[in-house]
Structure formats: C-alpha cells, structure tokens
Amino acid sequence: MKVQVLGCSGGIGVGEFTTCVRINEDILLDAGTGLGCLTQSELTQLRHVFISHSHLDHVCLLPMLIDNQFELLKSPINVYGVSQVLESLHQHIFNWKIWPDFTQLPSVDAPVMAFTTLNSKESFKLGDLSFTPFDVEHVVPTTGYAVVSEGGRLFVFTSDTTLNEGLIKTLNQMGPIHSLMIECAMPNRMQDLAIASKHMTPTMLNELLICLEAMPERILVSHIKPYYVDEVEAELMSLNLNAELIVLSSGQFFFL
C-alpha cells in the first residue's frame, strides 16, 4: 500500500497544503488543499474519499474534485464517513447554495457522488484494504481511520484530535501500529488554545505515546500550524522517542 501525503499542514502558505492523504491511486483520506497537487490524470483515478470531519481544511477541495470530473464520471465518486459528518457535508456544503448537491446530479438515479455511511469501529473493505473509522475528540464530530494494508500492516490516521483516555484505549485495542499519522498543531506554550480547539501539543503527544502498549514503528506528525513549525519540531525532537519520528511535509510517501 502506498500512502502519499498530499497535504499535512495546519494552515496555508507557499508549500503548505491542508490535510489530504492518497492511498494507492484511487483512495483519499480527507480532501484538503493537498488534493490540488495531483495532476488531471491522477485526479481522474480517484474513486473513494474517506472524510474524517467537516472542517474546511479537510473537505474544501471535495466539491471541486467532483465538479472537475463531472462530465467524465461513468460511476459516482464514493464519499464515506460517519452519519454526523456526511450530514454536515450535505447540509452545509452540498446544499445548492455553497455548492450543487452532486448526490442528485446529473440525476438522482445516476449521480456523480454517492455518500456511504460508516459506523464507528466497523471495518469497511475495499479490495484488499480495510478502513475502520474510530471516534476521536475534536470540536466537531470526527473520526480517524485505521487502514490495514494488503500485507496486513496497520496505518492509523487520527485526523484532528485532542488527547483523552478514549484515544489511548482505542489505539491500544488496535494491536501493533506500523505507522501512526497524528497531529500536533501547536507548541507546548499554547496548550490552553490546543485544549480549547481540541488539538495536540508535543507534550500531549508524548503523554499519549507513553500510554501505548506497543510503540508504533513510525510516528508521522501532521497539522502543525505553519507559524509554529520550527518550535513544534524542536519540541518533538527533544522527546527522544523510541520510534522513527517524521515531521511530515507535502509530497512525502511511504509503503506499508
């Protein structure tokens, strides 16, 4: 399984793209501005989009992805998420005011976009891969995704989350995690804002990792607010984790 980080920033600026991860050629986790890094040919290969939550930095290019392919699509692009997330997308974005409701276009019988509701902690199989949403704590309903590769390796994408007992328990129940993509939006001195906006700091990440029964082989850190990248990176490096720690940047890819 190829995991390509198209966007992993907590903000915008030259070279900064918001959350979007491509799995192999046809699957996305979230559809932030990183999606705009793909070529037209790569865009046409996308068939499945798993959405973690309704915040703009994670969904802003989904409407344009569908419109881009409108005339080309012979079958719908499948959009997956738990019910609260899909309802938010439908109500607040695909509502004819912000964007057309592509679940009804060009016709209700043969639309270019189809929503599939997932249940938290229930696996969804796509070929040899499986995707399991799991609840995390953020300011809106949010799920991460546990993705099992063709070879049985586990890639966990937490999306935006803060630290709580539930996250520790959920990650421990998954068994050995090969690669954990987790956010660390702000430096330690901004812990109050991190808690209010339900994000993580390096200290909170360390507290989480200490509580894991098995250390993931790779910790992939994402969603750092651009202004604080150097500070967060220095704080992360001082943790001296017993794992490969990678502060992600757009364009990186990994094989699992």
Ligand SMILES: Nc1ncnc2c1ncn2[C@@H]1O[C@@H]2COP(=O)(O)O[C@H]2[C@H]1O
């Ligand atoms: N009280 C707050 N609750 C949620 N978000 C906040 C708050 N104050 C500031 N923010 C910012 O609003 C941003 C919304 O997107 P993010 O979750 O990436 O990060 C959030 C914070 O940077």
